[in-house]
Amino acid sequence: MPNIEITTKPTGRSPERKVHYGSRTNHLDLSRPKYNKIGEEKYFWEFYFDFDEYDLDHNLVFYTSGMCFRVETNDDRHAQFVRNMFTVVDNPYDHCADWTILHNTEMKTLPAIAVNLNEHIMLIAGTTFLGEIKKGVFSILGFELPDQNILPMHCAAFTYENKTNLMFGLSGTGKTTLSSDPKFRLISDDEVSWNDEGIRIIETGCYAKSEGLTQETHPTIFNAVEEARKQKTLVVENPGASNARLSYPIDCVSNAWIDQEQFGHPDNIFFLTMDATGRFPPVSKISGDTVRRFFETGYTSQMPGTEAGNDEIKKIFSPCYGSPFMPRPVKVYSDMLMDKITNGNCNVYLINTGMDGSGNRFSLDFTRTCVKSAIDIGIADNSKEVLNILEGLL
Template identity: 35%
Template sequence: MLEQNCHQHSDYGLENHGLENLNEVFWNLNTAALYEKILNRHEGTLSHLGPIVVRTGHHTGRSANDKFIVEEDSSKDVIWWGKINRPLSEAHFENLHQGMLNHLQTQDLYVQDCFAGADPAHRLPVRIITQYGWHSLFARNMFLQATAEALKKHVPAFTVIDAPRFHASPSMDGTNSETFIVVNFKKKMILIGGSSYAGEIKKSIFSVMNYLLPSKNVLPMHCSANISADGRCALFFGLSGTGKTTLSADASRALIGDDEHGWGAHGIFNFEGGCYAKLIHLSPEAEPEIFGTTQRFGTILENVAIDAKTRRIDLDDDTFTENTRGSYHISAIPNVQKNGMGEHPKEVLFLSADAFGVLPPIARLSKAQAMYHFISGYTARVAGTERGVSEPSPVFSACYGAPFMPLHPMRYAELLGNKLDEHHSCVWLINTGWTGGPYGVGQRMSIAHTRAMVNAALDGKLDDVAMETEPFFGLQIPRHCPGVPDEVLNPRNTWSHPEEYDVQAKKLATMFAENFHIFADHVTEAVRNAGPG
């Protein structure tokens, strides 16, 4: 029986959120109890070896156009308003909030009281109220779980109310569609509705951390992090498809976290207690640690195909989406830093999958260049083919995570520059994309070469190597790297016709400059001049 876990809302202050007449509230259920609720209520399917397989409906990823920040006096003057951070009026928020409360009055709900931030000095207590049991399990996986003693004193600094079955009325609520993700910094509340994609819960709290921490001189970062046996920490920034998860998952180094971190006075710390990995085409050979999580009790598999009879999953099946996901507690990874913390990073890596074939496979950045490339947040996406020729398209996402940055990117870049100065961290730009030509002509960078370059950088083997300056971006390229042929290091040398490389490099440099134009008035002259010449 689970009576001890099923409590009336009034015992736990849910009336403060306007939820007075609920049927039952399932308070901080553990994983086994949540499994029972999920299966009994047909929210998911039990797969072979124990993971829960769920469907998120037509929302198989984040709804970027449905995210809003409430425009109110306490925060409106510091928010980076624009296409990413859209304003919603306080009146519309109140109307939307009341509509959600009316909808939820007759619903059973799940509550998880947990934390974001492994560093006790910057730990944020959060309350996640969900309509689905599997969303409660997601919160339990992804956030830092509270001990029994901590639960007695837990007072949420931010509350998420997640109601996928409630839909907004755009004409009445000021939203773009029936789906919404609304952050109210004044009321310390987040409303999510119309979407079952659990990632919205995780990223909404990440956005809150990105708003709160800079005022404490802490740099919030959309990156993975690991640590060597002798305590050398490294950060891996990169957009989807750049190899961030693969390169940071190293059997010789302990994983601190795979997605969200802070860099404060005492070093770096994970925001989360779990991982949210992309699973499509995952193999036991390439990523054995992550693959192992797909065969264990407690893991949630989002939109992964499953055989109804054998209950075996197929990670190569993209019937529902390419964005298949696995949510699991970080303890499922064999080699992890259990306290989620590390020393100040010695190396910072910016990963880019450059489909234009221009950027060097590894280059050392000055502080100003690091700030420039951090603000740019570049990678490239391969477009469709026409008559056998593919044309790449650039992707720029400020700070490698623009959708989650409420403040102007320069605020985060300034913090990065200060941290680099203070702790003498070295920044490397790594191209995991194409060499010898653009996509369709050249070839993808050898993963063995990339790993050799990353390992050399992390082990300090490139610290005293002679460098040459590449002419288009002003990047410092090592002349030699252990385990990598010298001719691979300078991308111009890998093209059959170097003059074609020059044309492509000028083209990409122009794209960088055009993208950076919107930031130019907000950065220092040194950063402005650190881009392509």
């Protein structure tokens, strides 16, 4: 299949258009109604039977996190995207899916995502944005895995100097850039789970932003994209847009772990914040309630001019560093994280990828050095200082 370019409508996910159905919705966190809406079940079935009018020619089955998913879609481009992001099996009808995702890009409707938690069916229509399927899978895992004492995490993972590391961060904080350091060996660029044995990959593909991508600043990603282009597996989404993305299988990444799903417990965890106020140190070691507070708030900031009409620094909060994908109460995830950190004797660091006290952005090389130094030699704990700063911003 040739490389693919797609301009989507809309050009991003539509998490506010997601509605949940069924009695299992009693487990949702209704204090975050933007992402955790509940609907009457009759409307789900009306939407479900609308899909009967369309041919969903692609039937794709893959396994992740101990669960079997089936994706049925009408769209060649989205089928290739699924193949990039997951290891699709042969003979799909020989497998019994735990969850089914029906995906239609022809249906004339506003973006709509319907999730029946009892029937294990997700419906997606009215959008051609590629990430909707990917994050649909992740949000299902975000709901299901805690029942198995498995923590789903919106983070990158990599090894360096024989140590395993996690890196949490919202869009714009530098997670993809930092985790793709040429000296790191990539495990996953975006989604990982943490079970009793250690961490495990969720996807076998990458979905990287392309804005500012050069061989000098992002050599690992740049070379992976070129390899995918040669293999004719590259999917380019919304070329030229500020949120343009590139999808390719992880085996295009020269220094990635291939054919290994399970890894040991992490040695270090990094929380990234792009702090535009210049109040946080470039690197801080944190512990205890400070770790919980940062995880539960997911703080970062947005610079003036990032959005039309925005002429002030804007504070952004996304609990668990991925609020749209974590539908249960936030404390469910933070309790699991704190238990696993304690049991695994894991170090936690806060990295400020934003501004220093003079209003100058920390350089990429400097921040990369901070990360490596924390892994190599560690630093003294300054939880109280950074917690006081965070509380002042809330």
